[in-house]
Amino acid sequence: MSKKIDYRFCFGPWNISEGADPYGPPTRPPQSFDWKLRQLKKLGFDAMMFHDDDAVPDIDRKSPTQILKEAKELKKRLDSEGLVAEMVAPRLWFSPLTVDGAYTSNDPKCRQYAINRSLRSIDIANILGTDVIVLWLAREGTYIREAKSGRRSIDWLVVALDKMLAHDKRARLAIEPKPNEPMDHAYVPTIGHALALAQLTRDPRRVGCLIESAHAILAGLDPADEIDFACAFGKLWSLHLNDQNGLKYDQDRPFGCTNLRSAFDQVRALERNGYGRKGEFVCFDVHPFRTTKPEHWLDHLANSRRTFERILAKVRSFDEAAASRLIANRDYQALDQMVIEHLLGSNHD
Ligand code: XUL
Numbered sequence: 620m621s622k623k624i625d626y627r628f629c630f631g632p633w634n635i636s637e638g639a640d641p642y643g644p645p646t647r648p649p650q651s652f653d654w655k656l657r658q659l660k661k662l663g664f665d666a667m668m669f670h671d672d673d674a675v676p677d678i679d680r681k682s683p684t685q686i687l688k689e690a691k692e693l694k695k696r697l698d699s700e701g702l703v704a705e706m707v708a709p710r711l712w713f714s715p716l717t718v719d720g721a722y723t724s725n726d727p728k729c730r731q732y733a734i735n736r737s738l739r740s741i742d743i744a745n746i747l748g749t750d751v752i753v754l755w756l757a758r759e760g761t762y763i764r765e766a767k768s769g770r771r772s773i774d775w776l777v778v779a780l781d782k783m784l785a786h787d788k789r790a791r792l793a794i795e796p797k798p799n800e801p802m803d804h805a806y807v808p809t810i811g812h813a814l815a816l817a818q819l820t821r822d823p824r825r826v827g828c829l830i831e832s833a834h835a836i837l838a839g840l841d842p843a844d845e846i847d848f849a850c851a852f853g854k855l856w857s858l859h860l861n862d863q864n865g866l867k868y869d870q871d872r873p874f875g876c877t878n879l880r881s882a883f884d885q886v887r888a889l890e891r892n893g894y895g896r897k898g899e900f901v902c903f904d905v906h907p908f909r910t911t912k913p914e915h916w917l918d919h920l921a922n923s924r925r926t927f928e929r930i931l932a933k934v935r936s937f938d939e940a941a942a943s944r945l946i947a948n949r950d951y952q953a954l955d956q957m958v959i960e961h962l963l964g965s966n967h968d
């Protein structure tokens with residue numbers, strides 16, 4: 620039997636969030652990036668995810684030389700802490716220049732801004748020692764359908780991806796689909812869309828994806844099936860595990876919080892596909908509940924990881940031979956109960 624994977628874990632600075640929502644202000648005081656990095660280390664995580672401006676704050680006001688200088692300083696700090704950068708993602712949804720979309724804005728100046736900023740993200744990733752560029756296409760979609768041409772938007776997305784691929788021959792672009800929020804409809808709502816878009820680019824092999832559990836659920840899909848689909852193409856390069864209670868705002872709940880069985884199915888899919896063998900990380904894109912007190916601020920991260928590890932033990936102790944016998948006999952009723960009993964464990968556990 621092949622050796623079991625030792626998973627490596629990460630999160631991003633935005634996952635230690637302050638609790639603001641559209642209806643109310645923060646409920647926890649802001650913390651510095653340094654503090655967040657120390658917490659990551661203390662919790663025993665291996666890597667950090669970075670938006671470009673997590674790595675280089677105020678990036679739009681800095682010259683390319685200054686950006687590279689600050690990225691180098693960050694790399695030194697990460698090295699000295701024994702941490703690595705998992706990815707860099709251009710944050711293309713905050714600037715006044717991306718109000719109407721980034722790569723698909725109707726304004727050519729705004730599209731150019733988005734491309735330039737993405738190229739800087741690739742430069743930062745290079746310095747931080749990662750080839751994974753995550754593209755959450757936050758504002759690439761519409762509030763009203765008539766505002767943009769869907770066909771033209773796909774062409775512009777390809778133009779932007781091609782520019783990034785040409786800028787650096789090693790960069791791999793991991794598209795993180797999400798069907799809605801902030802947009803009414805996004806142009807790249809699912810993994811199928813992301814991988815189809817890859818085929819239109821100048822180097823389809825370097826365009827893959829990142830699956831977020833909550834985003835798949837928002838698209839009405841099973842995150843485990845999305846994992847299997849992406850892995851069938853060898854294109855699952857990153858992962859945002861979390862949970863989501865139905866079709867509402869994006870919740871980023873702790874992994875397994877709402878649906879333990881789905882969490883089990885997701886970890887099972889990761890295991891059968893050998894996720895992690897090529898150095899991929901398990902990232903948690905989770906947020907504390909708004910009610911969380913500052914003294915419990917990191918619990919959603921520690922808990923997500925603990926849940927992952929406990930679910931992993933359940934996956935590895937699942938009686939696959941017994942399950943196969945039930946499948947061969949088409950006794951899915953018994954298979955269903957077998958999964959439930961396995962997840963529940965014995966009453967003496
Ligand atoms: C948005 C989302 C982002 C990306 C990173 O829903 O998931 O946090 O993961 O840009």
Ligand code: MN
Binds near residue numbers: 795831859904
């Ligand atoms: Mn995410």
